[in-house]
Amino acid sequence: MVTITFYGHACFGITDGKTALLTDPYLSGNAMAAASADEVDADYILVTHGHGDHVGDTPAIAERTGAKIITPVEIGSALFAGFSCLSCNLGGTLRLPFGSVKLIPAIHGSGVPGALACGFVITIGGKKICHLGDTALTKDFELLAEEKIDVLLTPIGDVYTMGPDDAARAAGMIRPGLVIPMHYGTFPALVQDPEPFVEACKEQQIPARVLNPGEAIHID
Ligand code: NI
Numbered sequence: 001m002v003t004i005t006f007y008g009h010a011c012f013g014i015t016d017g018k019t020a021l022l023t024d025p026y027l028s029g030n031a032m033a034a035a036s037a038d039e040v041d042a043d044y045i046l047v048t049h050g051h052g053d054h055v056g057d058t059p060a061i062a063e064r065t066g067a068k069i070i071t072p073v074e075i076g077s078a079l080f081a082g083f084s085c086l087s088c089n090l091g092g093t094l095r096l097p098f099g100s101v102k103l104i105p106a107i108h109g110s111g112v113p114g115a116l117a118c119g120f121v122i123t124i125g126g127k128k129i130c131h132l133g134d135t136a137l138t139k140d141f142e143l144l145a146e147e148k149i150d151v152l153l154t155p156i157g158d159v160y161t162m163g164p165d166d167a168a169r170a171a172g173m174i175r176p177g178l179v180i181p182m183h184y185g186t187f188p189a190l191v192q193d194p195e196p197f198v199e200a201c202k203e204q205q206i207p208a209r210v211l212n213p214g215e216a217i218h219i220d
């Protein structure tokens with residue numbers, strides 16, 4: 001069984017009960033965050049790109065937990081010098097004791113010159129979870145259908161990433177077992193009602209579920 005906990009914005013805890021993964025831990029300074037940096041668990045911290053709302057508390061959490069950081073190599077060098085970063089970049093798959101993490105392209109600035117932003121396809125507990133990071137709509141998402149994603153975590157906030165309409169089109173290309181919206185409601189610019197997105201997914205026979213910060217789901 002895999003448990004996915006939404007902490008707010010693009011931050012999720014993902015665990016098989018043995019290994020704890022944490023994505024984009026923007027907690028301090030996020031009024032919507034459901035946990036603080038000193039209470040989240042992490043063996044690995046996955047950082048999609050170098051913008052502040054994704055790097056967040058990564059250094060403090062890595063310092064406290066000893067978690068290894070998974071992020072494109074240029075972002076690791078620029079922002080996490082002195083921490084334990086697993087060297088990797090887009091297109092590559094890290095095979096790890098719990099499963100694997102593949103870095104996939106994201107259409108978005110990385111915040112670090114020379115670096116690219118990414119998303120992640122994570123295999124843990126026999127499940128495939130895809131975190132798209134911050135991205136625009138791209139037809140490349142059709143390739144992800146072949147990955148048979150169990151749970152898709154997609155931005156819907158618009159302005160900096162896909163909005164609800166494009167995110168629903170992305171879900172239609174990727175065809176996951178379940179889609180969970182993220183990266184909305186955190187700032188005034190990102191106010192969104194997630195319900196039209198949920199409806200647009202359901203019209204395509206894709207189950208969608210809104211998680212409020214602090215909520216968790218179990219995937220059997
Ligand atoms: Ni960003």
Ligand code: MN
Pocket residue numbers: 051053054134160183
């Ligand atoms: Mn962002």
